[in-house]
Amino acid sequence: MLHLDIVTPEKKIFSDTVQNVYIPSSEGEMGVLELHAALVTPLEPGELRYLKDGKEEHLAVGEGFVEVTQEKVTVLCDLAIAGEDVNEAAVEKAMARAKEALDNAEHEADVDIAALQAIIAKSTAQLKVKRRHH
Secondary structure, three states, rough: OOOEEEOOOOOEEEEEEEEEEEEEEEOOEEEEOOOOOOOEEOOOEEEEEEOOOOOOEEEEEEEEEEEEOOOOOEEOOOOOEEHHHOOOHHHHHHHHHHHHHHHHHHOOOOOOHHHHHHHHHHHHHHHHHHHOOO
């Protein structure tokens, strides 16, 4: 068994033992099983999956870091939300605003392009996890 902690600045989202966890990292999806080599890696916005009691769970996650030891995975991120908790309409509006701002960014010097891209990536992850439940 592997202990998984998922923590955002607001609260601890999940803390329990799981059979495995799959994390969106900068190198692509990374699978972690018990006795995995220790590492720290950046977390990319995307879909985090874990297997608990034979049932696969899915969360949309944002940016952050993952620390892996042989017995534990700790995910520190700015967003972690289950599909049933995603407000699809609000996420689509936020993504549309970010895309529009990004399209206009070349004309404005004070726009944070990386922040807009992060909003789009997090929105995409939330919509993917939300739509998986339908």
